[in-house]
Amino acid sequence: MTQDLLNHTRIHSRPSDLRITDIRVAEIVGAPFTSALLKIYTNQGIVGFGEVRDGASATFALMLKSRLLGENPCDIDRLFRRIKQFGGHGRQGGGVSGIELALWDLAGKAYGVPVYQMLGGKFRDKVRIYCDTDADRPSGTEMGKRLKARMDMGFTFLKMDLGLMQIAHIPGTVVGPAGALEPFYHHAGGMRPKTLDERRHRNAIYDAQNVMHPFTGLHFSEKGLDLMEQYIAEVRAEIGPEIPLALDHLGHISLQDGIRLARRIEKYTPAWLEDVVPWQHTDAYRQLQQATTVPICTGEDIYLKEGFEPLLKAGISVIHPDLLTTGGIYETKKIGDMAQDHGVAMAIHMAESPIAAMACAHVAVATENFLALEYHSVDVPWWDDIQIGLPKPIVKDGFITVTDKPGLGIDDLNDELLMQHLQPGVTGIWQPTDRWDDEHSWDRTWS
Numbered sequence: 054m055t056q057d058l059l060n061h062t063r064i065h066s067r068p069s070d071l072r073i074t075d076i077r078v079a080e081i082v083g084a085p086f087t088s089a090l091l092k093i094y095t096n097q098g099i100v101g102f103g104e105v106r107d108g109a110s111a112t113f114a115l116m117l118k119s120r121l122l123g124e125n126p127c128d129i130d131r132l133f134r135r136i137k138q139f140g141g142h143g144r145q146g147g148g149v150s151g152i153e154l155a156l157w158d159l160a161g162k163a164y165g166v167p168v169y170q171m172l173g174g175k176f177r178d179k180v181r182i183y184c185d186t187d188a189d190r191p192s193g194t195e196m197g198k199r200l201k202a203r204m205d206m207g208f209t210f211l212k213m214d215l216g217l218m219q220i221a222h223i224p225g226t227v228v229g230p231a232g233a234l235e236p237f238y239h240h241a242g243g244m245r246p247k248t249l250d251e252r253r254h255r256n257a258i259y260d261a262q263n264v265m266h267p268f269t270g271l272h273f274s275e276k277g278l279d280l281m282e283q284y285i286a287e288v289r290a291e292i293g294p295e296i297p298l299a300l301d302h303l304g305h306i307s308l309q310d311g312i313r314l315a316r317r318i319e320k321y322t323p324a325w326l327e328d329v330v331p332w333q334h335t336d337a338y339r340q341l342q343q344a345t346t347v348p349i350c351t352g353e354d355i356y357l358k359e360g361f362e363p364l365l366k367a368g369i370s371v372i373h374p375d376l377l378t379t380g381g382i383y384e385t386k387k388i389g390d391m392a393q394d395h396g397v398a399m400a401i402h403m404a405e406s407p408i409a410a411m412a413c414a415h416v417a418v419a420t421e422n423f424l425a426l427e428y429h430s431v432d433v434p435w436w437d438d439i440q441i442g443l444p445k446p447i448v449k450d451g452f453i454t455v456t457d458k459p460g461l462g463i464d465d466l467n468d469e470l471l472m473q474h475l476q477p478g479v480t481g482i483w484q485p486t487d488r489w490d491d492e493h494s495w496d497r498t499w500s
């Protein structure tokens with residue numbers, strides 16, 4: 054009788070006695086950008102997988118270790134509320150969010166339940182993917198052919214860049230103070246300065262790229278607008294009029310130039326126009342959306358649901374949260390529900406490994422308000438092999454199908470492969486992080 058009862062009871066662990074014992078990272082590059090993959094270890098042998106946002110430092114997650122050791126990872130919301138003060142907008146949200154993913158993965162594994170089920174169950178079986186397609190100064194026709202190749206792979210939703218970088222190399226397309234464009238041709242992130250002068254040079258590039266759109270003095274000329282209109286016309290000629298095509302990376306141009314471009318391209322029916330100005334400029338977003346019929350989108354750099362509310366009230370059309378900035382799985386589900394109440398659609402931004410992709414897919418399955426999920430690794434042949442346990446390819450015919458396996462559905466990571474793609478200066482993976490065990494300060498933000 055007892056054996057019969059046990060055979061019908063799924064006991065994957067003793068969840069009430071589960072404790073966090075360690076947090077370690079694997080810092081890799083090329084999948085598609087930089088990723089800090091996370092493991093949270095427990096006293097019962099089960100391991101949770103998380104990931105710090107692309108381009109962010111693993112430090113954002115490791116500094117939370119001392120605040121989590123000894124805790125039960127199944128208390129997801131309680132632990133999130135303890136650590137959420139240590140997150141911030143953009144990449145600064147990466148540590149809190151990455152940890153939150155791993156807590157859900159652990160809770161799912163402890164109870165033997167997939168994450169989407171813990172969120173309330175399915176609205177859909179398959180998650181629609183849109184593939185962002187980078188290109189270094191191609192013609193519209195060339196970009197159109199690249200996008201058409203994506204469609205031939207089964208993708209039903211597309212995104213491309215349209216802005217300063219498509220035209221700035223052509224004389225007469227950009228109006229601006231001499232030298233104002235120069236910093237945008239460099240990327241400080243890839244530099245590894247040695248001398249003090251090299252460090253100052255990197256910092257100067259960082260500062261220059263931190264000049265927000267209203268303050269660069271950069272504008273599109275009529276010739277620039279003509280060429281961008283021609284560019285999207287050439288793209289539409291290749292991909293046809295029907296498939297959704299989102300647009301990103303206008304560059305640091307003014308609100309007024311964003312409006313001029315938006316009006317020019319209305320007849321090509323973009324799915325949305327993304328991050329025309331910094332998301333903090335709520336009134337600019339209100340003006341922008343009221344000035345054009347192109348759906349206006351922002352949100353990939355907003356931490357916590359409260360940051361979305363003013364934009365929803367300002368009347369933008371699409372939000373685009375990144376799970377690895379918002380605070381993670383549960384916060385993004387809440388953001389999708391809140392946006393739905395305001396009549397605003399949600400797409401999900403993602404440019405990381407299969408860990409982040411599956412976390413996004415579970416939210417997308419379990420949230421009614423969902424358009425499409427970003428995928429940035431069509432051209433990374435080893436991306437699927439980072440993980441062990443999910444059917445490959447993870448993205449098939451333009452969709453991800455979540456499995457019924459516990460947690461995120463990932464059994465393990467492919468350490469041998471990870472070792473082949475370490476970030477510069479990194480010597481190994483899952484190395485001890487003892488130096489973070491006792492990090493502590495009196496961090497309360499009120500008295």
Ligand SMILES: [Mg+2]
Nearest residue numbers: 301327328353
């Ligand atoms: Mg973007």
